[in-house]
Amino acid sequence: MHVHTIAGLLSGMAAGQFSSAEITSDYLQRIASQDQQLNSFITVTEELALTQARAADERRARGEGLKLDGIPLAHKDIFCTQGTKTSCGSRMLDNFIPPYDATVIKALNAAGSVCLGKTNMDEFAMGSSNENSYFGPVRNPWDTDCVPGGSSGGSAAAVAAGLAVAATGTDTGGSIRQPAAFCGLTGLKPTYGRVSRLGMVAFASSLDQGGPLTRTAEDAALLLEVIAGVDPADSTSADRPVPRYSEALAQSLAGLRIGLPQEFFGSGLDAGIGSVINAALKEFEALGAQLVEINLPHANLAIPAYYVIAPAEASTNLSRFDGVRYGYRCEDPTDLEDLYTRSREEGFGDEVKRRILVGTYALSAGYYDAYYRKAQQVRRLIQSDYLNAFKEVDVIMGPTTPNPAWAIGSKESDPVSVYLEDIYTLGVNLAGLPAISVPAGLSDRKPVGLQIIGQHFDESRLLSTAHQFQLATDWHTLTPPGFGGKS
Amino acid sequence: MNWEMVIGLEIHVQLATRSKIFSGSEVAFGGSPNTRASAVDLAMPGMLPVLNEEVVRMGVLFGLGIDAEIGRTSVFDRKNYFYPDLPKGYQISQFEHPIVGNGEVTVVLADGTEKQIGITRAHLEEDAGKSLHEDFHGMSGIDLNRAGTPLLEIVSEPDIRSSEEAIAYLKYIHSLVTYLGISDGNMAEGSMRCDVNLSLRPHGTKEFGTRTEIKNVNSFRFVEKAIAVEYERQLDILEDGGSITQETRLYDADRNETRSMRSKEVANDYRYFPEPDLLPIVIDETFIQRIKDTMPELPRAKRDRFQSEYKLSNYDAAVLAANRTLADYFEGVAATCGDAKLAANWVSVELAALLNRHDVAIEYTPVSAEDLGALIARIKDDTISGKIAKDVFEAMWNGEGTADTIIDARGLRQMSDQGELETMVATVLADNPNQVAQYRAADETKQKKMLGFFVGQVMKASRGQANPGLVNKLLNQKLAG
Amino acid sequence: MTVTTQDIENVATLARLRIAPTEIAEVTDRISSVLQLVDQMQAVDTGDTEPMANPLGEVQRLRADQVTESDQREAFQAIAPAAQDGLYLVPRVID
Incomplete structure (x- = not known):
């Protein structure tokens, strides 16, 4: 019964086929028996989950069921959860128990969802493979020798393996979409500002955005309509009405103009992935959509611009981790400088330190214009490319990643090579656009993700487009061998 | 050589808001440590700033008060440095696009002359907390109650040429901000703090000398003294053919001297960049007009x-x-x-x-x-x-x-009854015949001096209640007799 | 742009990160390769393109000046590495 969807569980509970306590226990048991293979959870909140599940069952019995009542979710360990450790994948926060909830968590709790636990991630969300976690790498349920993607790798692996029905994630440069692609899931990165960042440990403030990792677009819609909306405590959250995404899924694909950026189908693309994507595009054509070749002339600059802007913002966002008020503090500091440098040296992992150094360098006197300012200019050019393209097309499609999931450790000696794997996802964050990755097939027995990029705040269109595709195909129902079995 | 002193002041004015600039914590002086430090003020993970409207209003009000340009699009930046009283590891301040641009004030000096002093800019920023050095087993204690208190930093042009001008300018700004109601101006509680930038140059030259910055001088008197001792210090060095080191100095009131703050000199690269957690503040004509109406x-x-x-x-x-x-x-x-x-x-x-x-x-x-x-x-x-x-x-x-x-x-009502007073005057004259004779023999100048004696006697007799004007008049009449 | 180990040491000082002398060469190498990657953008003429700090052209919302926070010191200091008498403790600060 683990290959459920949120929609399916809600109707099952409504029909009295099972209770939240039952499905929650089932998920907890699966986590207990299977997660050793994956390492997808940092913290399992068994007691909390069962308490929440029973409360949900009671509400439902009283006829007071909430929107997501009794739905067992896993949360990326970047979202602060009151009373539950929030490590952000780092030794720095291994002892950090927040006295508050992130707005996303508050909203999901208020909708009645159940928290199964906190999922593993690249430290401070810096990575595309989940190999940069203080709590060890996460394995891909499709091939446990491979990475699940990152940084929301724990969330993706857990949902793919049926250890949670859906999970939260965050996406700064592809951290929801890429692991969704690697694990055969639907992963939505909303428009920048659509979902509150309050209580989400910041990586790069102008790029970070929370969103759902689910089996289906329908589930993504159900979660998004709960977590989206303006938050007075987040100045960058957008004050716009939240559409009923789950009620707009029926929109037909007939006449949909799909832009295909030539830059996303070039030489860097793995042939297996290329053919899966082409087949998916044919499917869209068959469903009445129209394919239009477009250009995003500055697409190749997304990597350099991103790897200046994200580390620059991160370098100062992470200054607060100084061993003074919370988090890791080195033993017996000899003086103030020793407290700072040793706490940070011991508390942060290598990739985090590298990015702090790069970001500090890019902002430092004499280099600001050549790096930071230049990158912000390039960022505008990249956004303009997208906005120009959207004058002619409704959505843009392409592969989510240039390559399938790679073997754990295979890129360890060359961290920069990992950066290149984000080529198709970074521009979306720089431009602040929404995008969704949907399962489009398998290549060499590994899932392939199709990325659909939409206009600002046009999540409805993305979700309905993905949903229509999922009505016509069954790639999203595939489960990894060894963790699967459809119910 | 004849040296000219060149001074610019940076004045930090604490804005009199109820809550902090970026959080809903109360702004107040003192209090039990860290009781007014919220998750935002403590830079807890995932916490974000939200700008207080009143701070923007006060910034604009000040700008209008000095006839300055108002930054129609004003941007907050991060100023990055590590210090235990700075929880985020950066101060949210304004760098490239301050809320108040160029302005000017006119101050009046003691001799009645007027002096124009340019204001380069004024920008909004947050205050830091406090480090307390009482002994906690060799540790310092950090109190973040003050962290996030809104400040307006007012930067003058180097137009000031004497400590008198500096004080006049400082007093003017003090008077202006209290007038505008944007600060209580309480210097003892740190509501107004002043950094003095001071350099010397030979009279008649245009180029500025190397300056020092004296930090946190917190009273009018200390500003005056700090300027005096720093002037002397620089003068001594220059007269001896030495050169001034550009540095930050601290005024020590107990010793009446300035001394170098070496700890602040370590690698000052603040890496300013636009604060991505806040968006540009756009100030429109309506907002400005509304503020003008309350000026x-x-x-x-x-x-x-x-x-x-x-x-x-x-x-x-x-x-x-x-x-x-x-x-x-x-x-x-x-x-x-x-x-x-x-x-x-x-x-x-x-x-x-x-x-x-x-x-x-x-x-x-x-x-x-x-x-x-x-x-x-x-x-x-x-x-x-x-x-x-x-x-x-x-x-x-x-x-x-x-x-x-x-x-x-x-019973202090003045005695103004003419008859009663006439009797009293007559009695005094009768009781002092010698003095009356002397008076009448004296010339006019001496008489004026001697009149006081009689007035005093009458006042004494009336227990101070006699109307002095009337007493004078009556005495003059009777003595002229 | 080429970076030297000295550059990296300076940046590490600014960022309060200590790099062991045995690692400085490798860290410098890795940072260099990142900078080489990002230097690709130097080839583009960005002219007077206005830098984009935030992807949405929105403006700052303002909060009413109200006190909404109450004292939570106990909860906050329960997770502090070192606190005493309501103060966070750090090795002695020298001005």
Whole structure:
């Protein structure tokens, strides 16, 4: 019964086929028996989950069921959860128990969802493979020798393996979409500002955005309509009405103009992935959509611009981790400088330190214009490319990643090579656009993700487009061998 | 060589808001440590700043008060450095696009000359917390109650040439911000702090010398002293052929010296960049107009009006107009007693003396403007003399009642009955025949001096209640006899 | 742009990160390769393109000046590495 969807569980509970306590226990048991293979959870909140599940069952019995009542979710360990450790994948926060909830968590709790636990991630969300976690790498349920993607790798692996029905994630440069692609899931990165960042440990403030990792677009819609909306405590959250995404899924694909950026189908693309994507595009054509070749002339600059802007913002966002008020503090500091440098040296992992150094360098006197300012200019050019393209097309499609999931450790000696794997996802964050990755097939027995990029705040269109595709195909129902079995 | 001092001031004004600039924590002085430090103020993970509207309003109000350009699109930046009283590891400040651009103020010096001082900019930022160095087993304690308190940093041009000008400018800004109601101006509690940038150059040259920055000088007197000792220090070095090191210095009031703050010199690369957690502040005409509509009369305008409307001297008008509460008080007294000059005199002399003696700010005076006005009215209608009035005023200060109740209770009504006074004068003259003879023999100049003796005797006889004007008149008549 | 180990040491000082002398060469190498990657953008003429700090052209919302926070010191200091008498403790700060 683990290959459920949120929609399916809600109707099952409504029909009295099972209770939240039952499905929650089932998920907890699966986590207990299977997660050793994956390492997808940092913290399992068994007691909390069962308490929440029973409360949900009671509400439902009283006829007071909430929107997501009794739905067992896993949360990326970047979202602060009151009373539950929030490590952000780092030794720095291994002892950090927040006295508050992130707005996303508050909203999901208020909708009645159940928290199964906190999922593993690249430290401070810096990575595309989940190999940069203080709590060890996460394995891909499709091939446990491979990475699940990152940084929301724990969330993706857990949902793919049926250890949670859906999970939260965050996406700064592809951290929801890429692991969704690697694990055969639907992963939505909303428009920048659509979902509150309050209580989400910041990586790069102008790029970070929370969103759902689910089996289906329908589930993504159900979660998004709960977590989206303006938050007075987040100045960058957008004050716009939240559409009923789950009620707009029926929109037909007939006449949909799909832009295909030539830059996303070039030489860097793995042939297996290329053919899966082409087949998916044919499917869209068959469903009445129209394919239009477009250009995003500055697409190749997304990597350099991103790897200046994200580390620059991160370098100062992470200054607060100084061993003074919370988090890791080195033993017996000899003086103030020793407290700072040793706490940070011991508390942060290598990739985090590298990015702090790069970001500090890019902002430092004499280099600001050549790096930071230049990158912000390039960022505008990249956004303009997208906005120009959207004058002619409704959505843009392409592969989510240039390559399938790679073997754990295979890129360890060359961290920069990992950066290149984000080529198709970074521009979306720089431009602040929404995008969704949907399962489009398998290549060499590994899932392939199709990325659909939409206009600002046009999540409805993305979700309905993905949903229509999922009505016509069954790639999203595939489960990894060894963790699967459809119910 | 003849050296010219060049000074620029950076004044940090604490804005009088209820809550902090980026969080809903209360702004207040002191208090149990860290009880007014919220998750935002403590830079807890995932916490974000939200800008206080009042801070923006106050910034714009100040800009209008110095006729400056208002930054229509103003941007917050991060100023990055590590310090335990700075929880985020950066201060949210404004760098490239401050809320207030170029402006200018005119200050009046003691000799009546006016001096223009340019203001480069004024920007909004958050205050840091405090490090307490009392011994916690060799540790320092960090109190973040003050962290996030809104500040307006006002940066002057290097237009100041003497410590007198510096103080006049500082007092002007103090008076302006309190007038505008954007700060309580309480220097003792750090509501106004001043950094002094000072350099010397040979007279007549245009190029600036190397400057030092003296941090956190927190009273008018200390600013004056710090400038004096730093001037001497730099002068000594330059006269000896040495050169000045550009550095941050601290004024030590106990030793009356400045000394280098080496700890602040370590790798100062603040890596300013636009704060991505906040968006640009766009200030439109409507917002500005709304603020203009609430603009109070400013010190200069008030001083001019006091001169023309009340015929006060330039000096009196300036003294009274410098402080908004004092000015309002004066106008209240003048309105009640109907004599602006007498009111000005009483407020700036008698009231000022008592305030000063008891170390009470005008805001807390125990005698209301109306009560003082009523007292002055009793001088004007000859109920009491000016001298008696001072005693009555002291009694009022001590809470013994209004002028009338005290006058009645003590039976102080002035004796103005001509017949009664004539009898009294006649008695005094009869009792002092020798003095009368001497007086009559003396020339006019000596007579004037001798008259005081007789006045004194009459006053004594009347227990101070005789109307002095009348006594003088009668004595002159009778002595001329 | 080429970076030297000295550059990296300076940046590490600014960022309060200590790099062991045995690692400085490798860290410098890795940072260099990142900078080489990002230097690709130097080839583009960005002219007077206005830098984009935030992807949405929105403006700052303002909060009413109200006190909304209450004292939570106990909860906050329960997770502090070192606190005493309501203060966070750090090795002695020298001004």
